Amino acid sequence: MKSCIQYLVITVLSFALVTSATAQATRAQPATAATAPLPANATDRVSFSLKNTLGYHCMFRAEGPGMAYGFTMNRNETVPKNWPVGSKLYFSKNGETNDHFILTISASDAGKTVNTETPVPTNMANLPMVSFKLRNNSLLPKKVAFITYEPGQTGNGTTIFMMGPYGTQKRRLPVGTKVYLANSEQVDVVMSGKRLDSGKPFLTVTKEADGKTFNIAE
Numbered sequence: 001m002k003s004c005i006q007y008l009v010i011t012v013l014s015f016a017l018v019t020s021a022t023a024q025a026t027r028a029q030p031a032t033a034a035t036a037p038l039p040a041n042a043t044d045r046v047s048f049s050l051k052n053t054l055g056y057h058c059m060f061r062a063e064g065p066g067m068a069y070g071f072t073m074n075r076n077e078t079v080p081k082n083w084p085v086g087s088k089l090y091f092s093k094n095g096e097t098n099d100h101f102i103l104t105i106s107a108s109d110a111g112k113t114v115n116t117e118t119p120v121p122t123n124m125a126n127l128p129m130v131s132f133k134l135r136n137n138s139l140l141p142k143k144v145a146f147i148t149y150e151p152g153q154t155g156n157g158t159t160i161f162m163m164g165p166y167g168t169q170k171r172r173l174p175v176g177t178k179v180y181l182a183n184s185e186q187v188d189v190v191m192s193g194k195r196l197d198s199g200k201p202f203l204t205v206t207k208e209a210d211g212k213t214f215n216i217a218e
Contacts, residue, residue, distance in 0.1 A: 044085045046110045051078040053115040056147075056158035058191060060116070061092035064105070070095020075158075078113065089116070091193030100193045117155055127151060127174035130210045134171065136163035137215040144169075144216065145187050149197040151176040156197075158190060168213065179203040181216055 052058060052073035061070045064087025072095075073079065087105045090098040102116055136142050141164050148157040151174060163169060173179070178201040180186065186196055203214060 044107065045082050046085055046105055046107060047080070047082045048105070048109045048111065049078050049113040050081050050089075051113050051115050052076060053117050054155040054193075056156055056190065058116075058193070059092050059095055060102070061090045061095055061098055063088050063090070063098065073116075093188065093192050102193075127176065128207060129172055129174055130205050130207060131170065131172045132205075132209045132211065133213040134163070134169045135213050135215050136165060136167050136217060138217040139165050141165060141167075142216065145182040145184075146171075147180040147182050147186075147190060147196060148173060149178045149180075149195070150174055156190065156195070158187075160187075163216070173205050175205055175207055177205040179205065 050073070052075060054075070057072065057074050059070060059072045062068070062081075062083060064084040067084060067087060070092050083105050085105065085107050089102040089105070091100045091102065093099060103114065105114070134144070134146075136144075141162055143160065143162055146157075146159045146161070146169075150157070161169065178197050180196050180199075181202045182190065182196065190196060202216075203209070
């Protein structure tokens with residue numbers, strides 16, 4: 001009987017010592033990487049509005065800490081964004097590659113409207129407007145990519161439409177506007193953020209063009 005009591009006492013004491021040692025070891029363990037606090041600047045984000053001021057539908061790509069994705073914006077569209085500080089905006093052909101760099105988001109952009117391009121103010125009232133027609137002088141329907149560069153504007157206007165056989169489209173633009181009827185390769189160039197106006201245009205709008213009709217088929 002005495003030996004049984006001694007064995008029970010030894011067992012209880014051993015359990016108590018093991019429990020105490022385990023608790024002390026647990027309290028002594030340092031915080032793991034998963035629970036350690038992140039640096040304050042690692043999670044800084046900025047809420048702002050992004051406005052497409054390019055004058056045409058375009059695809060972009062954003063890259064920043066823990067973020068990378070492509071997206072499209074319509075002409076003059078404004079969308080809310082919440083990006084990490086230091087995120088960069090690029091033009092993109094397909095939303096997966098970076099083409100030309102546009103801007104970097106900083107903490108000072110919080111609450112602001114950020115333009116994809118800064119428009120150049122132009123007093124359009126001083127520019128005479130001219131009306132003319134495009135004519136599909138062909139028996140076949142044609143898909144037309146109508147791209148314009150107006151005086152004083154850093155962006156362009158892009159409209160894509162179908163014209164039936166011998167159909168016409170009326171346009172009204174300021175004097176000095178360069179007009180391009182772009183092929184598919186040129187459309188890709190414009191969508192990537194580059195310009196066409198270093199090349200010869202289909203038409204440069206003059207006062208003499210008022211009321212005229214221009215054939216688009218060669």
